[in-house]
Amino acid sequence: MRASEGPFTHGEWLAAAQSRGELTPETVAHIRKWLEQPWYRAARPALEQLLARREVAELTRLFWERIPFGTGGRRGPMADLGSATINPRTIAESAHGLAVYVRQTVKEDALRAAVAFDTRLRSREFAEVTAGVLAAQGFTVFFYPQPRATPQLSFTVRKLGCHCGVMLSASHNPPGDNGFKAYWSHGGQVLAPHDLGIIACVDAAEEIPQLEFDDAVRAGAVVLLDAALDRAYVDAVCALSLAPQSRAIRALYTPLHGVGESSVWAVVRQAGFREAALFEPQRAPDGRFPNVPDHLPNPERTAAWEPAVVAAQAGGFDIVLASDPDADRIAVAARDAAGRFHCLTGNQLSALLCDFVLSQTQGLGRLTPEHYVIQTLVTTPLVAAIARGYGVDVVRELPVGFKHMAAVVEARGPEKFLYATEESLGYMAGDYCRDKDAAIGALWTLELAADLKAGGLTLLDRLRELHRRHGVHVESQVAREFPGPSGQAHIHSLLRRFRETPPASWGPCRWQRVRDYGRREVRSLPDNLVVGTLPLEAGDLLIAEGSADDCAVQLALRPSGTEPKIKFYLFVQAPPDAAVETRLDQCQALRSSLEQALEAWLAESPFRG
Known part of the structure; x- marks a missing residue:
């Protein structure tokens, strides 16, 4: 959509567009900054063309927010300019902020960083920008010249004794997205207070020194890594x-x-x-x-x-x-057993691998009560039940993100750490890296499947056995995407609605209390009165607890940290029962009724973006 042309200066037109409600005040502020500050000069010709054409929709897309750091770092749509996109300037700001903060915090002369990138469009370009900025700040940058896995970047930070690392990736996002993941010296993604310190340095970035990549390689400031690190990983x-x-x-x-x-x-x-x-x-x-x-x-x-x-x-x-x-x-x-394929959920595989790790460790005579496993608040309770069944500790009061689980390993030590998992298909183990890794998940899954096959069983057979032993657990996740500034406002309104006027029941489930990690409150339902406090602040996460017959029910909801989505997690749990199939049918029917109630609840607040 184009606004009508007019005899305005860019500044006058921006003010008029804001007064007409075509551009938000935040959007206008970001555009003015890029238009007026000298360090955005490279993007100014393209920006002036957009302003001359009065490209309201495109200006909104590019400048509606300052792209934030979330659970997975900085991630968003790619463009050539704009505060709301991944582009050479926002990548340079991210690298500069990281470099400045590390230098201020570490206070060492010989600083080291690792940089890797995935197969996404422009990932190599953004990786070279990152390396050039870090090198200009005096870092020796260890650079993978070919696409590599995110966990290998974590491994490299630890292996080479780096002070920080950067992975250029948007993980599973659409092709038009990319991202900047910042890692600290322990190989885990950046946590508080470092994340806030880095953001402050990013916000303060003005003129950003940057070496040309090829010049930095020739000068030895950027070191190209070879196959030796691949083999070590x-x-x-x-x-x-x-x-x-x-x-x-x-x-x-x-x-x-x-x-x-x-x-x-x-x-x-x-x-x-x-x-x-x-x-x-x-x-x-x-x-x-x-x-x-x-x-x-x-x-x-x-x-x-x-x-x-x-x-x-x-x-x-x-x-x-x-x-x-x-x-x-x-x-x-x-x-x-009939030869049909079933796609396992992340929760199901989390439970299977947890049992595999604990049973194998026990079989080797190494399992002790001091061993521990880790999960997040939105991961199946079956993991905790399995861990307790083996007599080991489980850390589960954690926000979403492996950076929090990595912090637990750092605090408690890796000697007794066995396994960490999250429902979104993530699995971490060992001391070689501090992030989830598809490779260890694949290795253990294949070992478990091969071991079961030798006994005439399948992964699904083992899952039924876990349900018989610990009770049937059935889960599902519902995600809704709401893009742009109106989408962000809608996500916040849905969370506010559930927080302030929570439902008393959904189908056969009666909600009894809600844990509000954003406010660190426990409230009784249906009166929504505060009855306790929570020791953990876990972002804008709400978990409602209820029951239907003898089944326990939970609903968690939170905004995504990496995409314009709100996510709902449903958990249904029956007590241990030999009649697994009957219990499974009961739990699946209950889950279906909850999903229908959720859809009806969402329909009461339609998105009009």
Whole structure:
């Protein structure tokens, strides 16, 4: 949409557009800054053209916000300019803010950083900008010249003793997105107070020194990494094998056009799974994700890797694995006894791998009460039940994000750490990195599946056994995307509505209390009165608790930290019962009624963006 032309200066037109409600005050403020400040001079010609053409919609898209740091760092749509997009200037600001803050905090002369990038469009370009900015600040930058996995960046920070690291990736987002993930010296993503300190330095960025990438390489300020680090990373993952005797499994793996062949596939091959194969149509590294349905490479969307499942069904494979583009998450589909494939949820695989790790460690005679596993508040309670069943500790009062789980390992020590997991297909183990890794998830999944196959069982059989032992647990996630400034306002309004006027019941479920981590309150329902406090601030997260018959029910809702979405997590839990199938039907029916109630609740506040 174009506003009408007029004889205004750019400043006058911006003021008029704001007064007419065409541009928000925040949008106008960001545009003025880019128009007036000298350090945005490179973008000024393109910006002036947009203003001359009165491109209201495009100006809003580019400047409606200052792109924030969330649970996964800074992530958003790519463009050539704009405060709300990933572009050379916002990448340079991010790198500059990180470099300045590290220099202020560490106070050492010989600073070191690692930089890697994935297969996304412009990732290499943004990685070179990042390296050039860090080098200009006096860092020695260890740079992967080819796309590599996010967990390998975490590994590299730790292996080379770096003070920080940067991964250029937007993980599973659409092809038009990219991102900047900042890592601290322990190999985990940046946490408070460092995140706030970095943001302050980013906001203060004006003129940004930057070395040309090739010049920095010739000067030795940027060091190109070779295959030695690749081998060290793969060795570190393979060293965590728990069942080296179990290799007889036919597996089909797809990297969804991402970096997974260099990490997941390298581990699978080195670990000795000779009956594994790559799914060729989605093998080639390509940031357009051409052979992924809808070009959306999120393995939580089973449609993204359904072509591999179809091929596996026809080809007689036992299991299918799919990693996201930066290979830090892994999804799995497994056959049932009748030969049909079922795509496991992240919660189901979290529970299966937790039981596998604990049972194997126990079988080796190494398990002690001092060992611990970690999960987040929105991950299935079945993980905690399994951990308690083995007599080990479980840390579960954590916000979303592996950076929080990495902080637990740093605080408690890695010696007794066994496993960390999150419902969004993430799994972390060992001491080689401090982030989720598709490679370790793939290794352990294949070992478990091969071990079960040798006994005539499947992953689904083991899941039923866990339900019999600990009670049936059924979960689902519903996400709604609301883009742009009106979408952000709508997400906040939905959270405010649930916080201030929570429902008394949904279908057969009666809500009894709500934990409000944003306000650190526990409130009784339906009166919504404060009855307690919470020790943890976990962002804008609400968890309602209720019951239906003898089943426990939870609903969690929060805004996504990396996408313009609000997410709802449903949990239904029945007590242990030998009649697993009957209980499973009961829980699934209850979940369906809750999903219908959620849809009705959302329909009461339609999005009019």
